[in-house]
Amino acid sequence: MNSLTTIRPDQPKADDIETIPHSIEAEQQLLGAILTNNDIFDRVAAIIEPEHFYDPVHRRIYETAATRIQKNALASPVTLKSFLEDDEGLKELGGGAYLAKLAGAAISSFAARDYAQMLYDLAIRRQLIELGNEISGKAAKVDVASEPADQIVEAEQRLYQLAEKGQADTGFQSFLRAVTDAVQVANAAYMREGGLAGISTGLADLDKKLGGLHKSDLLILAGRPSMGKTSLATNIAFNIAKAYRKGLRADGTEGSVDGGVVGFYSLEMSAEQLAARILSEASEVPSEQIRRGDMSEAEFRRFVDAAKALESCPLYIDDTPALPISQLAARARRLKRQHGLDALFVDYLQLVRPASAKDSRVNEVSEITQGLKAIAKELDIPVVALSQLSRQVESREDKRPQLSDLRESGSIEQDADVVMFVFREEYYKEREKPGDHELEKMAKWQDEMSALHGKAEVIIGKQRHGPIGSVDLSFEGRFTRFGNLVKPWQTGAVGPRGAEDI
Template sequence: MADGTANLNADDYIQPHNIEAEQALLGALLVNNEVYDRVSAIISDSHFYDPVHGRIYDIAAQKIQKNTLASPVTLKAFLENDEGLKELGGPAYLARLAGSAISLFAARDYAQLIYDLAIRRQLIEIGREISAKAASVEVDSEPAAQIVEAEQALYQLGEKGQAERGFQSFLRSVSDAVAIANQAYQHGGGLSGISTGLKDLDNRLGGLHPSDLLILAGRPSMGKTALVTNIAFNVAKAHKRGIKTDGSEGTIDGGVVGFFSLEMSSDQLATRILSEASRVPSENLRRGNLTEEEFRRFVEAAKELERCPLYIDDTPALPINAVHARARRLKRQHGLDLLIVDYLQLLRPASAKDSRVNEVSEITQGLKAIAKELDIPVIALSQLSRQVENREDKRPQLSDLRESGSIEQDADSVMFVFREEYYREREKPGDDNVEAMMKWQDDMSRLHGKAEVIIGKQRHGPIGTVELSFEGQFTKFGNLAKPHQVSGDW
C-alpha cells in the first residue's frame, strides 16, 4: 500500500507502509553510502515493513560502520541464499533498487516517512494487545497492572521507536560498547558515566553508568542523605545540552536529576542543598540567624539552584510501580539522567507479599528495571542492620545490609558511607585519664572532617575505599586533598 492509510472498517487492519519509499531509500544508500550518516539516527532495520528490506539495510549498515563499501555488488555475496530476496528476483533486485535511488538531500525525508509508518504499525499492535488483555478477565491480570504495562509499552515506543526490544545482534552490542569506551576516552580516560563531582569517587567508579543500580548504605548520622544530595546538586549544576556523539541532541554534561525523598520533605531537602551551595550552616538557615554576608551568599545560591534541573518528589510510602510511572513521565516531560531514591526500605511493593524479604526483592528488582528501561543510573539509599554497632570495627560490610540477599544480588554497585569520627567522638574518656585523653585527642585530630565511601561490590571495577572530606555544619562532602597533590588541582 503506497499512501500509508488503513481500512479502519475491516477487522484485519491493512498495516500502514510505503514500499516505494523503502526501495528509494535503500537504492540511495547503495549508490551513496553517505546517506547512512543522514538516516541512521532516524531509522533502523526494524522500521522497514518488508523484512527483506530490513535485512538489506542491516547488512549495508554493518559494512558502512566498518568503513567498507556497501553496493549491490558487495552485498550480493551476503544475500545470495536469502529466500525472501529470491522471491523478489534474487541479487538482480539489488541492482533495481540502485536504479530507483533518490537524491542525497531527500533521503532524510524518506527515512522519516518510513519511521512514522513503523510507529503507526506498532501503535496498532499495542492497541490490539491492550484490547485483548482488557477483554480477557483473569484472576492474575489486574487492570492496574495492565495500565502500567500499556504505559511502559507506549513510553518505549515514544522514546526509542520500538515497543519491544527483543534480541539484538552481537555487532550492535559491540558497537554500543565501543561508543562507551570512546566516551571515556574523550573525557581524558577513566570516566564513561556521569560525574558525581567527587574526583576520587569518579576515578573508582568511572562515573555513574546508565542502566546501573547503585546502593548507598550506612547507619544513621553517617551522612548518606548528605552525600547523595551533594551528588544530585553536582550533577544538576553541571547540566548542559548539546549534540551528542551519535548526532542526536541531548545531555552532554551533568544531567537532569529526579529525587524521590520518602523520608524528608522537599523543603528540608532544599535547605540541605542550599546550605551546601551557600556554605551557610543549615541550623542558621532554619532559624533565620544569618549575617549580611551569609544572606547574600544564600540568595546567590538560591538563584543558581533555580536554574538547576533538579526535581523532587516527597510523596511518602510510594509503591515501586508508581515510582516507575513517575520516573517515566519525568523523562518524557523534562528529561531524566539520574534518579535517586531516599530510601528503598520506605518504598512499598506493588502488591502485598508473604514476607519482608520478598517485598524488598520486588522493590530492588523494580529499581533495576527502571535503570534499564530509562537507560539511566539509579542511586538508592539503604539502611544497615544494628549488628554493625556490636562490632569493635564499625566499618560496614555487605552482610550488614537489611534483607541483604536481594539488595546485594540486584545492585551493580554497593557503597557504604562511614565516618569513624562519629564513633570516636562518643568514646571520649574521662578527664582524669590523661593518657587516654591525649590518645583520643590525637585520634579526633586525625579523623576530623574525614569520611570514607567503602565500595563493597562493583561490577565494572575493583572494590576498595575512597576518602572524602566532610563538613558537618554544611552537610557537604568534598574531594580530600592528598599531601602529594597540588592545591590548584582541586
C-alpha cells in the same frame, strides 16, 4: 496506502493491508538509492532500522546491505545477490532481477533522509496500532490477576519505549552493535583525557575509583543512621545538577555534555527539608540556623543569593511517601520524557513499596532492587539508591560496615553494580569520651578525635567493573557537606577548613 501486487505467505491478507500504514514504493526507492550509492546509508542509518521496513524481504535486503557497508564492503545488486540467493521471498519477486529493478527505481540522494523519516513514521504508526489493540484486548478481558492500574503502568512503559527508541520491545541485538556502544563509551572517556566514562560526582577521589556514575548501573549507598548517606547523596545530586550544560554530543544528538538533569525521590524527608540541606551547603549557613531562622544579615543575604543561583538548577524532587516501585518507574519515565533525566537518586530503598505484598521482606526487597536495576537499564541512566544497614555493626569492635551488614542483603548485593558504605569513625569515637577525671585517657581521646575530625570514608565493598577499596573525604557537619580531602602534600590547595571546595 500502497500495496504489493503479489501477496506472499509471510504477509498480511489483502483485507488487512489497506488498513496498515505502509509504503512499498518508498521502501523500494530508498533501498534502490542505497544500492546505487552506499554513502546514503550513513545519512539514513540514524533514522531507520531493519524492523522499520514493512515488507519482510525489504527488511532482509536492508539488513544485508547495512552489514556489508559497515564492514566497508560494497553493497550493490550484484554483491547482494549471492547473499540472498536462498531467500524464498526474494525468489518470488524475481531474485537478482528484483535487486536490479530496485537500483533502477532509486530516488535522488538529497531526498533519502525524507524517505527514511517517512518509513520511520509509518513504522511507529503500525506499532501504535499493534499496541492499541493489545491494550484494548487486555482491558476487555476481565482478569483478577491483571489490575487496571498495572495495565496503565505497563502501557505507559511500552509507549515510553516506543517514543524513545522507536520500538515497543527490544530483543536480541547483534554483537556488532554492542561492540560499537562499548567503543563509544571508551571514546568518551578518552576524549576527556583519560577522565571519566560516566557522570562526575564532583568528588575527585571518588570519581577516580568509580570512573564517574555509569549509565544503566545500580549503585547502592549504605550506612548506619547519622553517617551522612543522605547528605552525600544530596551533595552528589547537587554537584551533577550544578554542572549541567546542554549541547551537541559526540553521537550527534542533543543532550547533557556536562553534569545532568537529576531526579531525587525523597521518601523520608520533605522536598522543603531537602532543599534546605542543599541551600545550607551552597550558602555555608548551618542547617539548624536555617530551620530556626537564626541568621545574621550577611548569612541571610548569602542564603538568598544561593537560592537565586539555584533556581535554574535541573534538580527535580519527588517527596511522595511509600511509593510503589511501579509508580516510581512510571514517574521517572515521565520526567525523562518531559525534562530529560541523567541520574536518579532514591532515599531510601527500604521505604519503596513492592508492587504487591510478598510472603517475606527479603522477597519484597528483591523485587524493589530488581525494579531499580530495570529502571537504570531502561532509561539508560545511573540509579543511586540509599540503604539502611543492620544493627549488627554496632555490636562489633570494628564498626566499619561490610556487605553482610546490608539489610536483606542477598538481593541488594546481587542486583547492585556498585555497593558503597559511608563511614565516619569520628561519630563512634565521640561516644567513647572518657570521664573528666581520667586525664590520661582524655588526652589520648582528644588526640584521636583531632585526627578524625572532619573526615569521612566511603568504602566501596563491591564494584562490578572496577576495584574495591576506600576513599577519604572531608565532612563538614554544620553544612552537611562532603568534599575532596586535601592530602598533606597538597599544602597549596588547603582552604580555611582544610578541604577543597567542591
